[in-house]
Amino acid sequence: MNKPAMPNSFRTGPDEQGMFGIFGGRFVAETLMPLILDLEEQWNKAKNDPEFKAELQNLSTHYAGRPSKLYFAEGLTKHLREVSSAKGLGGGAKVYFKREDLNHTGSHKINNCLGQILLAKRMGKKRIIAETGAGQHGVASATVAARFGYPCVVYMGATDVARQSPNVFRMKLLGAEVRPVTAGHGTLKDAMNEALRDWVTNVEDTYYLIGTAAGPHPYPELVRDFQSVIGSEARAQMLEQEGRLPDTIIAAVGGGSNAIGLFHPFLDDNDVRIIGVEAGGRGLDGVEHCASMSAGSPGVLHGNRTYLLQNGDGQILDGHSISAGLDYPGVGPEHSWLRDSGRVEYVPILDDEALEAFQLTTRVEGIIPALESAHAIAHAMKIVPKMDKDQIVIVNLSGRGDKDVHTVAKMLGMEI
Amino acid sequence: MTTRIDRRMAKLKSEGRPALVTYFMGGDPDYDTSLAIMKALPGAGSDIIELGMPFSDPMADGPAIQAAGLRALKGGQTLVKTLKMASAFRAGDDETPIVLMGYYNPIYIYGVDRFLADAKASGIDGLIVVDLPPEMDEELCIPALKAGVNFIRLATPTTDDKRLPKVLENTSGFVYYVSMTGITGSALADTAKVAAAVKRIKGHTALPVCVGFGVKTAEQARIIGASADGVVVGTAIVNAVANVLGPKGEKTADPAEAVATLVSGLAQGVRSARLAAAE
Numbered sequence: 001m002n003k004p005a006m007p008n009s010f011r012t013g014p015d016e017q018g019m020f021g022i023f024g025g026r027f028v029a030e031t032l033m034p035l036i037l038d039l040e041e042q043w044n045k046a047k048n049d050p051e052f053k054a055e056l057q058n059l060s061t062h063y064a065g066r067p068s069k070l071y072f073a074e075g076l077t078k079h080l081r082e083v084s085s086a087k088g089l090g091g092g093a094k095v096y097f098k099r100e101d102l103n104h105t106g107s108h109k110i111n112n113c114l115g116q117i118l119l120a121k122r123m124g125k126k127r128i129i130a131e132t133g134a135g136q137h138g139v140a141s142a143t144v145a146a147r148f149g150y151p152c153v154v155y156m157g158a159t160d161v162a163r164q165s166p167n168v169f170r171m172k173l174l175g176a177e178v179r180p181v182t183a184g185h186g187t188l189k190d191a192m193n194e195a196l197r198d199w200v201t202n203v204e205d206t207y208y209l210i211g212t213a214a215g216p217h218p219y220p221e222l223v224r225d226f227q228s229v230i231g232s233e234a235r236a237q238m239l240e241q242e243g244r245l246p247d248t249i250i251a252a253v254g255g256g257s258n259a260i261g262l263f264h265p266f267l268d269d270n271d272v273r274i275i276g277v278e279a280g281g282r283g284l285d286g287v288e289h290c291a292s293m294s295a296g297s298p299g300v301l302h303g304n305r306t307y308l309l310q311n312g313d314g315q316i317l318d319g320h321s322i323s324a325g326l327d328y329p330g331v332g333p334e335h336s337w338l339r340d341s342g343r344v345e346y347v348p349i350l351d352d353e354a355l356e357a358f359q360l361t362t363r364v365e366g367i368i369p370a371l372e373s374a375h376a377i378a379h380a381m382k383i384v385p386k387m388d389k390d391q392i393v394i395v396n397l398s399g400r401g402d403k404d405v406h407t408v409a410k411m412l413g414m415e416i
Numbered sequence: 417m418t419t420r421i422d423r424r425m426a427k428l429k430s431e432g433r434p435a436l437v438t439y440f441m442g443g444d445p446d447y448d449t450s451l452a453i454m455k456a457l458p459g460a461g462s463d464i465i466e467l468g469m470p471f472s473d474p475m476a477d478g479p480a481i482q483a484a485g486l487r488a489l490k491g492g493q494t495l496v497k498t499l500k501m502a503s504a505f506r507a508g509d510d511e512t513p514i515v516l517m518g519y520y521n522p523i524y525i526y527g528v529d530r531f532l533a534d535a536k537a538s539g540i541d542g543l544i545v546v547d548l549p550p551e552m553d554e555e556l557c558i559p560a561l562k563a564g565v566n567f568i569r570l571a572t573p574t575t576d577d578k579r580l581p582k583v584l585e586n587t588s589g590f591v592y593y594v595s596m597t598g599i600t601g602s603a604l605a606d607t608a609k610v611a612a613a614v615k616r617i618k619g620h621t622a623l624p625v626c627v628g629f630g631v632k633t634a635e636q637a638r639i640i641g642a643s644a645d646g647v648v649v650g651t652a653i654v655n656a657v658a659n660v661l662g663p664k665g666e667k668t669a670d671p672a673e674a675v676a677t678l679v680s681g682l683a684q685g686v687r688s689a690r691l692a693a694a695e
Contacts (some may be wrong), residue, residue, distance in 0.1 A: 017551065024552075025552060026552060027520060027547040027551070027552060028547055028549060029475070029476045029546050029547060029572075030549050030569070030571065030572050030574075030583065030594070030597075031570075031572040031574050031594065032475075032573060032574075033549045033550075033551065033574075033575075033579070034574045034575070034579060035574070036542040077444065133614045162649065177636070189473065193475050197476070197477075197478075200475075200597060200598060200599060201597060201598040201599060201602070202597075203574055218601070297525075299521045299525060300458070300520045300521045300547065301473060302475070303547070305524075308521075310521070310525065312524065312525070313496075313522055314521040314522035314524065314525030314526065315471065315472040315473075315489060316472045316521070377595055379490060
């Protein structure tokens with residue numbers, strides 16, 4: 001046997017040090033260590049506390065609107081079957097969307113924010129900070145801060161402030177202060193640096209509400225656990241609606257919170273093929289992409305070891321994606337581990353392909369997907385025509401695309 | 417095994433005065449200028465040199481050191497060049513301790529074993545790596561100690577008595593007390609609190625305790641130096657470089673001279689402080 005033995009389960013990580021194999025960990029300044037240890041302790045208590053679970057369940061149902069629907073995308077399925085026939089293949093799997101876009105605030109981000117705001121409350125914190133790329137997490141953070149009466153500061157790259165202006169306005173309406181970050185390319189990486197600087201300065205009273213399944217332990221674990229409701233629901237809904245598990249599940253990966261949320265409950269279903277879609281930007285040949293797992297290498301940034309886009313001197317590159325939510329040169333550590341273990345495939349999708357999927361979904365389904373989610377749909381468009389008609393694919397529709405209409409109009413050369 | 421840091425600290429203790437520890441950014445604004453700054457430091461009164469390794473994402477640094485790091489990277493600085501700079505300095509000075517300070521990723525990418533061998537050969541005496549807390553000691557701290565390179569840990573106001581032993585366990589050379597929670601270059605903390613914190617740390621260790629974050633003037637250096645074994649100055653030095661650079665990065669005066677003038681003043685402040693133990 002030349003192949004390394006597969007683990008008995010892919011769902012047991014991280015270990016006590018917060019590691020998924022060589023990935024993850026706690027690479028933070030000493031000032032933050034006591035806080036991170038305290039957060040871990042509080043999280044371990046909370047996740048087994050029936051009262052905490054009941055409160056989160058109640059908010060998920062009545063405030064966020066869960067469970068989200070598992071929707072048979074008949075229009076897209078029909079379209080892709082026509083594509084398949086035109087190629088003489090005569091196939092085309094059934095496509096389902098997990099409708100996280102229907103959640104309150106318009107994306108999966110609310111799942112994590114509700115969980116973490118309850119933790120912040122338990123820990124007696126007085127102030128919330130968050131980083132945001134597309135603004136989806138910023139909006140969800142500002143929303144729960146408003147709901148629970150906390151002041152909230154959201155760090156957002158200046159480039160993203162410009163390309164996601166509707167979300168910036170929403171955050172301001174919700175009472176949050178949006179602080180544009182001009183360092184670097186003014187995207188998610190720079191926003192995260194600035195949020196960490198705020199946190200290290202205001203450790204006493206501030207809770208850092210990280211939006212993605214990355215950062216120092218325990219964040220990757222707790223964000224995953226709060227987002228795993230996506231996959232748990234999808235798995236049960238699929239069993240109920242089709243009487244079996246899907247053949248393939250697909251989600252977009254920036255930092256990777258919606259993807260790990262969908263994937264995690266399926267990791268030990270060995271017959272389910274799992275695909276994460278990275279931002280291929282303008283192609284992997286140059287530096288204008290964010291496909292850290294397809295074209296990067298392991299390194300240490302933002303508190304964890306994970307795949308990163310970096311140069312030979314260990315300096316982090318800025319990357320590029322049409323989608324602000326995927327415009328990040330790293331990825332959550334559990335994805336890095338799932339990549340290396342071979343359980344999950346990670347593939348790039350180009351800006352143009354995502355744009356095409358965005359337009360097609362809007363036309364044939366009457367659903368405007370977020371540009372992030374459009375990356376996952378774009379990959380489904382590639383593989384579904386080659387699959388059999390009795391096969392089933394779930395695509396995570398992680399968010400709605402109203403926020404992206406300005407970006408798309410610009411790409412299409414239109415004025416709005 | 418004693419290092420240059422141990423020897424220098426012992427000597428200063430016998431003289432009854434605290435150390436002046438000076439941080440500057442390697443390669444800012446370019447290699448040659450930066451090497452000239454480094455060479456000027458001992459003569460101006462610096463007892464220990466912290467040589468900054470630039471990183472694209474310095475999460476614990478304020479605007480001044482962020483900007484210095486970006487200038488250095490733009491000027492072509494790499495970890496290879498930073499080690500070369502240490503060697504070049506060492507050729508003319510075998511006494512002044514050099515501590516490399518920065519973030520882990522460039523070292524990780526360089527390769528830990530190769531890095532330690534090359535750092536040692538370049539005359540590096542110690543390391544301060546901001547994003548490696550004791551929980552990650554296996555990464556670099558333990559290998560560094562085995563290689564005979566001091567690993568200097570940061571203690572902060574959030575490091576309570578329960579946690580201090582863990583922080584001090586594998587620390588050597590000296591303890592760097594960060595006098596406040598926050599990023600580099602913020603305002604100076606309450607000096608009475610700093611003195612109490614130094615006393616608290618000394619209750620746990622025989623190592624010298626140096627204090628940094630927020631020290632900008634000779635007077636502040638004197639006050640901090642009264643209670644600590646050393647005073648660390650960083651942002652003020654980095655600013656002295658920035659102040660003689662024009663809008664396009666052109667030099668409007670000699671950066672090495674500007675730094676030397678500042679450090680001379682700070683050295684006077686430090687030297688007028690008496691160690692509490694020596695009084």
